[in-house]
Structures are given as C-alpha cells and as structure tokens.
Amino acid sequence: MQTALATAGLVPVFATALPNRAVAQAAIPRAEARGEVRRTYVADAEIFAEGDRATTFYKVVSGVVRTYKLLSDGRRQIDAFHLPGDIFGVEAGEEHRFNAEAVTATRLAVHRREPRALAGDDGLLARDVVAAMMRSLERAQDHMLLLGRKSAKERIASFLLGLSQRMACRGTAMELPMSRTDIADHLGLTVESVSRAVTQLERDGLIELPPNRRAVILRDVAALDDLAE
Amino acid sequence: MQTALATAGLVPVFATALPNRAVAQAAIPRAEARGEVRRTYVADAEIFAEGDRATTFYKVVSGVVRTYKLLSDGRRQIDAFHLPGDIFGVEAGEEHRFNAEAVTATRLAVHRREPRALAGDDGLLARDVVAAMMRSLERAQDHMLLLGRKSAKERIASFLLGLSQRMACRGTAMELPMSRTDIADHLGLTVESVSRAVTQLERDGLIELPPNRRAVILRDVAALDDLAE
DNA sequence: CGTTCTATTGAAGAGTATCAAGCCAAGTGG
DNA sequence: CCACTTGGCTTGATACTCTTCAATAGAACG
16 A cells, blocks of 8 residues: 555656756756766655666655565565665665655655676765765664664664754754654554653653654753663 | 673684694685784684774684674674674774674684775775675665564574575584574574574474574474565 | 544553573583 | 583563554644
C-alpha cells in the first residue's frame, strides 16, 4: 500500500522544466557540466527500490530522504534519513540493496555511476563518495549501539540530538520532517512507544513541543546528552 | 575488568620471532615488501581501544576479532566479528571509534595508514580498503534490520546462517569461536536469551549441537532461511 | 464544519531481561 | 586417577519494558 502510493507519487522532473525556480535554473549549467542531473520528488515518492539496477547514486540538494529495508511480513527498518548534502544510493554490486523514498518534497542531484568513480582515479567526486561512505558507516555503527542496547527514552534522546546537530538549528525549534511512524521504524520501536517516550521527555522538561507536535525545542541538552551517553 | 584483563593479555609479536611457523616465515619477505607487519594476539587480547590514535588498520590472517562500543554503564554492542580476510580498523578521523579484541588466538597483518591509501591513488590496497568498507557498510545495514526488527529466534537464525556462509563449513559442524556473551552483545540480547533461542532451534530440529555446545550443525537451512527472512 | 490523517493515551498481553540456581566440561592439585 | 575448582552454558521463576489492540484527541484540508 505504501509502495503503491509511493510509486504513484513518483514525479521525476528536470529542474529546467520548472518555471518558478530561478536559483535552480542558474545552477543548472554548472551542474550539467559536471555530468549531473537534478530531479524533484514529492513527499513519499519512490526514488529507487530494492533490486533496482544501481546505475546512479544521489546527493540531497533539499528535502529529506529515507532509505529502508523490509522483511517479508512488512516489518520495516529505516537505516538512515538523508539531509541536504548527504550522498546515498552508492552500491558495491549491481543492484540497490534497499529502498529510498522522499520524506518531504525533495530535490536530488543524480550522478551516473562511473566504474572509475568508485575506485577513485577521478579526484573530487570520488573523494566525496568515499567520505560519504565512511560517514554512513560511522552512523550505522552508532545506530547499532542504539538499536542493540538503548532504551526507548535513550533512543529518542539520541535521535533528537543527532538530528539537531545535522539540521543546524541553533537553540531554536527544530522541525521534524518525518512522521512518528518513520521515527519508530528508524529506532526499532512502535509509533506508540515513540509517542510515549517523547511525551515523557517533555514532562521531564528536557524538550518542548508545539501543539501540532511536528517540531521540537531541546530545553536541556546536557540532560539529553546524559541519556544518550 | 574486561579491559584490564584484555590489556594484560596483550602479546604483540613479530612473526619472525616465532620459531615453529614455517609457512608464516616463508610469507614474510613478500609481506614486508608491501610495508606490512604481522602481529599475534592471544584470546581476549586488546588490539586497540576507542580513542586510540588510528595510525594503522588491520587484516585478519587467522583467528577472529570483535569490534565493539560501550555505553558508560558497561552495556556493550559488538558491531562485527572479523574473520580471516576481513579488514577492520579503518577510520575517517584521527582516532579509533571503537574497541577491538581478539576472540581467539589471532594473527593480523598490520598496515600503516597512508594518506593516499584511503583516497585511492595507489591501486590494489586502496581498492581493497574501499571494497572492505562497502562490505562493512552492507553488513551493518543488514545488522540494523536484525537489531531493530527481528525476534530473538530470528536473530540467532540469521547469525548462524551468516556465520556459516562466511566460515565456509559446507554441511559439517561449524565451530563457534565466540562465547554466548559475545553473541548476545552482537545480537542485542542477553546470554540467557541466546541460550534459550539456541535450545529452541535445537528442539525444533533446525540445528544440532555437541555436548560442549561450542559448535553447530545446521540441519534445516531452508527453515533457518525462512526464519531469517 | 465535517473528513481524514496523525499523534496521543489507556489497558492488556507478549517477549525479553533479570535474578538465582544448577549443570557440564575442562582444568588443577593431591 | 580422582575429588575439587572454575568458567561458560542452560534452565527456572519472576519482573519489567515495550508491543498490541483499541479508543480518543487534535490539526490540517477541502
């Protein structure tokens, strides 16, 4: 159901085709010169699916992307959310090993996968890709510690802290781009457990949420750090 | 306590210093020519610790290595076991981000970290390192699915299947190099839960264990695959 | 202003953790 | 060669965290 909806929502568009996007248009010549193409996706649009041929990889220009794996009975694990600047979809083999969808309206830079690009004869981009992989690996390792050994409250604290650092929202409210379901599937919990842990952190005064609950202010970063360990 | 013991057990030795090791000795000239050094570790010896300067990385020659992270209260997450041929200890930054210890008596090839080795101007080794990182990342992603979404029984099934593939023990009994505690800390469970799940798989006829319980025969791979999904 | 979607809250239940013995194999010293 | 010890594995009883199922509340949208 989710996949069907996502597939239906797939709207890949070249930025040049969009009229009201002066900044993007200005950027096109340079981008195209680098052999780079831009695509736009609406929220929940599929970017690629497990098993798809991995002829390209992606860099987030704006918006947020989730990558995830599914078990046959539908259990989902979101391995990462990708924010602007992040590279994702790089594969060692021929096929994509997980699914990728836009969380919000998203613009991506699409890079054709050159055999030499990965090995690294080719300067800047290859270096970026390797660095991005290292960062992915580091995040995955931290996330395994979270999934294997942290309580629900600790998971939420870690998640909010990590997100706030990556989203660069100094002191002010941080918008949560993803739903509670997405957070749950990222943290190895249920929606209800996420909701309860968030509420409890709020009651304890560590965080504060607006009425619509889709943003967070970190009130006591020290205490959150302590929880996240 | 564990760390103290491990540190005490640290026995780095150059292979040339060992008399009864004809094969290793024969290999030395080639290895040394590649700027490579070999070291031997006893079981539970520390290889490096979180925060150590990451001037070298390692390739397992024989034996098994565990890499892990700790929370301040001692909870441990083993992110991976490294078998012969595996590369570990590669870092993006200056410091090691986790701990590494020998699980069994282990021989390692130690590589000095060259700035260019990671970037990839330098052919074979760099390519190996990048490939090793990709494999680490893929395993980490699979492991996040396990930790986030699988039951105890499913985790054990996945673990045993993965290990049997990597250890290449066609049909016969597979020795388990690591303790139940190590398995538990890898799978995000307790020792008791590991023991119970193993016993249950045995009762169900999917696996078979000798009296000392440190080896496994996979009796019904199809059923195990089904569980692992 | 109702409809819909998401988030929250409540009650009950499942699965795993915790605490505590007990068991078994391997090693030790008499 | 055999008690004795030791360390790892298993088993049992109980507790607890998180899940599941169900209902309510609240915001967004037409």
